[in-house]
Amino acid sequence: MKNEISKAERIWQTVLVIPKGKVAAYGQIADLAGLPGRARYVGKAMGQAPQSLQVPWHRVLRSSGQLAFDAGSQHSRLQTKLLQEEGVVVLNHRVNLNVFGWQPDLGELLAKLSF
DNA sequence: ACAGTGACAAGTC
């Protein structure tokens, strides 16, 4: 025990702030988590995130709006399903960021992330 | 310490 809050935890915390019905890009999460340029690490950290945190990984996708997983894979289907259940329209393995893209509010970030 | 790896992103053709 030594490092209090690892980078991965900051990422998880940030993802947890994504409101239901919205989606965010990996790079965006990395940026909000205070780790600009660490988009790749975000994805890796997601895989390590424990279930107990209930991280809404399905609300995280690529900057282009495409799902991060391979089309047809079990993961992508689950992600699509979860998103649609939240009201997010997923067409052709992608999401319209103009409509469902998350635009973080400074107030909420301060309240939940306390940066 | 070093090299390989990666749920990405932006640029080029």
Next chain:
DNA sequence: AGACTTGCCACTG
């Protein structure tokens, strides 16, 4: 629009 190239840097063996 699709395929390829480069940059990024934390993590792992």
